[in-house]
Amino acid sequence: MTTIIDNDDIRVRTLEAFAGVAGPAPSNLPATQPQSFLPPVDRVHGAQQVAVRRHEPDVLRKIKELAAAAGEYFYYRFPVKNKGKTEYIEGPTIKCANAVARLFGNCDVDCRSVDIGTHWVFHARFMDLETGYSLTRPLQQRKTQATVRGDAGRAEDIAYQIGTSKAIRNVVTNALDTFTTFAWQEAKMSVVETVGKQIEKYKTRVQIRLDEMEVDLHRVEAVRGRPLKDWLATDVARTIAEIQAVNDGMATADETWPKKDDQKADGDGKLSQFASDANKADGNAETVDPKTGEVTDGVASTNNSAQGDQPAQGSQTAEDGPQPSASATEDGAAASETAASSANSEPEGPATEAEYSDYAVAWFAEANNVEEVRARWAREKSMRAKAGVKPDTLTKLEGLMKDTVARIKKG
Numbered sequence: 001m002t003t004i005i006d007n008d009d010i011r012v013r014t015l016e017a018f019a020g021v022a023g024p025a026p027s028n029l030p031a032t033q034p035q036s037f038l039p040p041v042d043r044v045h046g047a048q049q050v051a052v053r054r055h056e057p058d059v060l061r062k063i064k065e066l067a068a069a070a071g072e073y074f075y076y077r078f079p080v081k082n083k084g085k086t087e088y089i090e091g092p093t094i095k096c097a098n099a100v101a102r103l104f105g106n107c108d109v110d111c112r113s114v115d116i117g118t119h120w121v122f123h124a125r126f127m128d129l130e131t132g133y134s135l136t137r138p139l140q141q142r143k144t145q146a147t148v149r150g151d152a153g154r155a156e157d158i159a160y161q162i163g164t165s166k167a168i169r170n171v172v173t174n175a176l177d178t179f180t181t182f183a184w185q186e187a188k189m190s191v192v193e194t195v196g197k198q199i200e201k202y203k204t205r206v207q208i209r210l211d212e213m214e215v216d217l218h219r220v221e222a223v224r225g226r227p228l229k230d231w232l233a234t235d236v237a238r239t240i241a242e243i244q245a246v247n248d249g250m251a252t253a254d255e256t257w258p259k260k261d262d263q264k265a266d267g268d269g270k271l272s273q274f275a276s277d278a279n280k281a282d283g284n285a286e287t288v289d290p291k292t293g294e295v296t297d298g299v300a301s302t303n304n305s306a307q308g309d310q311p312a313q314g315s316q317t318a319e320d321g322p323q324p325s326a327s328a329t330e331d332g333a334a335a336s337e338t339a340a341s342s343a344n345s346e347p348e349g350p351a352t353e354a355e356y357s358d359y360a361v362a363w364f365a366e367a368n369n370v371e372e373v374r375a376r377w378a379r380e381k382s383m384r385a386k387a388g389v390k391p392d393t394l395t396k397l398e399g400l401m402k403d404t405v406a407r408i409k410k411g
Contacts, residue, residue, distance in 0.1 A: 124168050
């Protein structure tokens with residue numbers, strides 16, 4: 001019996017040696033305990049040495065090139081309510097903010113979230129490694145939103161991602177305001193110019209996209225104030241930006257293009273083009289306020305336009321702006337009548353820098369005569385001064401005018 005056990009023991013050891021498997025070795029060391037993960041070490045604050053320093057003219061040049069290529073992906077447009085009126089806010093998208101931060105270079109962007117029950121609070125931080133400048137901005141994002149095909153879990157995931165994007169976009173656009181503003185404005189001009197060259201093609205694309213979003217075209221036409229067939233390049237570009245804002249979760253389709261009942265209730269719907277044409281055909285002295293859709297006479301229109309809301313701080317409105325009004329003196333009625341007769345005899349020009357920019361870009365896209373482009377640009381000098389066009393915007397528009405001349409000469 002002893003001989004058999006010894007033979008089996010030798011046999012097992014021989015097989016283990018052949019297989020390269022070592023048996024358990026005795027050890028007097030204590031058992032290994034699982035280690036807990038330590039929180040990440042906080043980043044070092046203050047300026048740091050970098051391998052390649054930033055050259056801001058090169059940054060702006062690269063942003064200009066990328067914005068021209070990105071187009072509608074770099075800016076959004078959505079409506080907000082201000083004192084009972086609808087204003088349109090335009091700004092850079094999250095894609096624009098990420099691209100600008102990347103081209104700016106030598107910076108760090110971080111975002112952390114805290115769950116507080118019904119909401120998340122996101123803390124996004126931007127740090128310039130070259131200068132040591134640091135900025136942190138919080139953002140509160142609600143968890144509840146319209147479910148995606150009844151999937152509440154997926155809707156919550158989407159809401160979280162939207163909150164993350166908003167927080168990062170906010171901190172980058174505040175830290176790099178000059179660069180992000182330059183980027184989205186260049187992108188907007190690029191879109192209008194591109195659309196102007198193939199406007200029918202982009203009208204069709206917009207209509208197809210609205211059908212995919214299940215948005216009635218008549219709702220969008222009511223916001224634009226004219227039917228699709230009469231849209232200008234600026235109308236198409238604005239609609240493209242609004243679609244981008246809805247896709248990014250910055251606004252909803254119902255907020256951007258209210259349904260017919262909502263438009264009547266808010267008083268912000270615009271009269272259809274057909275009704276406007278009918279008024280003109282009847283010879284009525286009534287005019288339609290392009291901002292509110294109200295039908296008023298010339299005097300009322302002049303006085304009402306003077307009470308327009310100022311753009312919100314940190315935003316740019318594409319349609320609204322302050323208008324001059326007659327002083328409240330004994331001759332106020334006469335001054336109003338003079339203003340009304342002047343308005344009937346001469347077309348009202350753009351009142352703000354943003355309005356003139358949209359107006360100029362639109363006729364640049366439609367121009368087809370070199371001499372007419374140059375003559376019209378010269379004639380509108382006083383119009384630009386009245387609208388308060390700033391030197392940097394004037395330089396951009398003058399460059400677009402020269403590009404228009406070159407385009408016409410080329411083909």
